[in-house]
Amino acid sequence: MQQQIAPTDGGHLSGQFRNTAHAISESRPYFDAPQMVDLMAVHGQSTTGRTIAWGNGPPESRPQVIDFVRCSYLGLDNHPVIVAGAIDAIEAHRSLHCSCARTRLNFDLLGELEQILSEIFCARVLVFSSGMLANLGAMPILASGQLTGGRKPVVVFDQFAHISLACHKPVVADETRVETIVHNDIDALECLCRENPVVVYVCDGVYSMGGYSPIKELRQLQERYGLFLYIDDAHGISIFGRQGEGFARSQFPEALGDRTIIAASLAKGFGASGGVLMLGVADHEVLFRRYSLPYTFSVAPNLAAVGAALGSCKIHRSAELGQRQRRLAQSIHLFDHRIATAEQGNSVPIRTITIGSEANAIAIAKALLDRGFYTLVTFFPTLGQERAGIRVCVTAEHEVRDIERLCDVILQKIAEITGKPYPLR
């Protein structure tokens, strides 16, 4: 499979936006590393809290590992109200799935869920079966100009915008101009706003490898230039805001209006399954309900996802949400107290410990696993080459002693494997 790509038509050695063959051939050695095999595609069974029974076989015979990979930041994925919601919905309809586009027909519970989420998020909420599909549907509509007064925008992507957004750049570019700017480069964005009458900015609220967008500054550009914002807040949802409106939505105190769309996840912090779009105005809602491709040509979330989300809505409207948010803040603080990362001090539960060498990062992750901690080793093409790292997601459900011990073992294994103390220079 180690192959050099030879173009057959003389003109397409690599794309303007994408070079899949290059990404594959360059990353292959890391994936092929023997230690990597143990870290990928693991099957497990969730037991209690953040502990998982590792591998196959009966749970009681499997090693217990503490998981810092899953993004259930508030620990809701095991919550009995959410699990019961999923089961109740299936039992009520004696069916899991409505096998047609929801533009035509769907279960009444889905309408109920969208209504409740619209109240919680103070927006017009559309539910999708995943965040990736919500984004897929939005990109061509953004490019069409129908969201920006009929004028085609220049669509500007943050260089770190999630792949579920960035992978559609060629689709957007087929209809309008696409630009990519350096991560969080507000000055570059302002230049583009000055030079072009209609600009859309596509970014994440909270970035999956840590960090976040400067929403306040983006709102200033919006006020000054009419900038349209499309913010994927998959990782920011539920963990911020009185009712869990999320990192992005909670920084728009009023209605979203006609120049902002926020995408988010119903998995991750929310603890259920699926994705949402938060829209500000009726015209946008009509457009998406008619023309978003997954809305029209794919399926709605299945009933279990709808029921689980209805269960999570109850938690989002109770005092328990705030309690879990505060516990999460304590977990983050605890981690930061022991290990300094680029994200130290922010209130987002994702920390990436930069290692650099891919081989070292993989070896460290494997050593952590052998000590009972599952972390996420990440490298090219997700990160740049020689910029590999270990991502840790802390949650409200991690025990104090587990976070402390994880940090100790991380520092110890970095020193052992790289021969240098952390932070590595």
Place this chain on the structure above:
Amino acid sequence: MQQQIAPTDGGHLSGQFRNTAHAISESRPYFDAPQMVDLMAVHGQSTTGRTIAWGNGPPESRPQVIDFVRCSYLGLDNHPVIVAGAIDAIEAHRSLHCSCARTRLNFDLLGELEQILSEIFCARVLVFSSGMLANLGAMPILASGQLTGGRKPVVVFDQFAHISLACHKPVVADETRVETIVHNDIDALECLCRENPVVVYVCDGVYSMGGYSPIKELRQLQERYGLFLYIDDAHGISIFGRQGEGFARSQFPEALGDRTIIAASLAKGFGASGGVLMLGVADHEVLFRRYSLPYTFSVAPNLAAVGAALGSCKIHRSAELGQRQRRLAQSIHLFDHRIATAEQGNSVPIRTITIGSEANAIAIAKALLDRGFYTLVTFFPTLGQERAGIRVCVTAEHEVRDIERLCDVILQKIAEITGKPYPLR
């Protein structure tokens, strides 16, 4: 919202592949038709068989409508074994969803499902949370040349290939040459095979508006020129083949090999929720498990979907499958006996009654609904302008008298509304 699109950058009035603004402005009047309002975005509750309780409110107070829209061709979506499978899986894990990429960690039941599906379909099966996501992940890998010996292919789309494939043409075109040929034009495809060393053909097995691909002829081109086939058999799965391998897979008597990939749905005929890819060789499996974007950066099907699919596997391996397939064949025959469509006589359960005028098609669908039959009215941009139609999906669960009465009412309403007898010329 009725807006003329004015380009703001002087160069992008419409795309090479897509003109979303045009599709929106041209189709708006049909969606806006008062009668259309009643036909779209309906909430209902499945009761027994193919009957649904229409609208909101308690089921017993709602009108009963016989549904010919959903694609549960074998009537499995209500099957107690499938419903129980979904609930059992959630109860076993006390969780619905594993909130991380399955390249890292997932429930053991998912591995079990892929193993059983691999046996049933005689292929290496990867499960996705929807067919649309399975296709999204495959297109860049196809374009990269990594599936075709490291040589970039010309990627040829059938003009009617499902939108979940066609929407990625700009993504493929960013990496290699894209061609679109007339529906099922084997001669045109053979020309391209002669002129180019590596060709991939992207098509549906069974088309969502009726009809199918000539698999035998495609296999001949494969043998003669090494043509690579990517076939989306979402609508063909389960309804053909001894174990429900589907329309496409059942026409490859041996192993799939290294030049064929079949995508399919775990909803529709299969009766559960999600999508699959059937791969032929280990190298392809490694590629998809590492680089398919939804596999790496989105979520696996939730546990309810996995459990439901495991339930459906039991039915696929029992005599019940053949019984339901035969009952479906009878339903199709019954319909064809009363109404001649372009699809008359084929064994696919989708029939499109061509009306032509969008306004007439909408009026006919509304009249059918008023008589207790829900059918799917379809028009631009799904079909060409002035080529609107009524799609009917018959299933193994429809009663003889319901299909007969549906046909009678269709013929009656066409005559009343168009003033002409069917077929319309």
